[in-house]
Amino acid sequence: MKLYDTQRAPNPRRVRWLMAEKGIEDIEIVQVDLLAGQHRTSEYRDKVGAPHVPALELDDGTCISESLAICRYLETLYPEPNLFGRDAREQAEIEMWTRRVEMYLSTPMMLTVRFTHPALATLEEPKPEVAAYNRDSAERYMKVLDRRLADREFIATDRFTIADIVAATGVDFGRLIKYRPPEDYIHFNRWLEACRARPTAKAGL
Ligand SMILES: N[C@@H](CCC(=O)N[C@@H](CS)C(=O)NCC(=O)O)C(=O)O
Structure with missing residues (x-):
């Protein structure tokens, strides 16, 4: 999997913080330069479906591009420590x-x-x-x-x-x-x- 990320941007930070809590280290981080408009290129929009970071590209090419959707997906794959509720x-x-x-x-x-x-x-x-x-x-x-x-x-x-x-x-x-x-x-x-x-x-x- 690949995480499209921008250092210091708050929405991607949610995902990186969750990854750190769960000790997730096997996701490749790809930096996207927002100020240079890399998220607005047709290549990025076609891949991700929105001009935003973060986005998580799965191994089958699917892209998930809402920070909380990404966090919830990772919670399912890496359930501990629990961050979304046990019951x-x-x-x-x-x-x-x-x-x-x-x-x-x-x-x-x-x-x-x-x-x-x-x-x-x-x-x-x-x-x-x-x-x-x-x-x-x-x-x-x-x-x-x-x-x-x-x-x-x-x-x-x-x-x-x-x-x-x-x-x-x-x-x-x-x-x-x-x-x-x-x-x-x-x-x-x-x-x-x-x-x-x-x-x-x-x-x-
Ligand atoms: N609701 C989205 C918001 C994503 C979002 O707005 N990300 C900002 C960075 S924190 C962004 O990509 N901004 C680019 C722009 O406004 O052009 C999420 O939670 O992922």
Whole structure:
């Protein structure tokens, strides 16, 4: 298998982080230069079906191009440690939190960076008002998570899961514009530092 990847991009980092948690080392990594537009060539689009990274090319040539679909596929092939839930209830809870953090935290954080960082202008023209709106949205959800994390270590269950990976990679992308979550969200910041301290977190940076 081959993973089409871009260093420092947040969606591929989800996959690389999951691979590190599971100790997956037998997937070839192919770097795609987004700023040079390599993902927009007809060769890449014809192969992958979308101008995005990550994409996982299977040995039979099939390409899967949504980060969470790739993560779920790898979870099936490499079940331990479990990151998506062991039974129906856990799977539903983890899915619920993964979808929430993706929609209300990670996506607005990614848009904040995308509409701010001058180096990303080849992908998106900087728009400070769009960036500010998205940063405020993300911070509103950080407050929700701060309350949730007051008496628990991880977002979805009593162990680290894909929901933590999706949330932490989204917030961490803010580092490109030197973004720091509000200091008074102490539980949220404690959780973020704990995620960052995992040796596996470095796999995606
Ligand atoms: N929902 C997709 C999003 C993929 C995505 O937007 N990837 C970004 C990099 S993090 C990308 O390829 N951007 C290229 C562009 O916007 O032109 C996923 O989770 O894989």
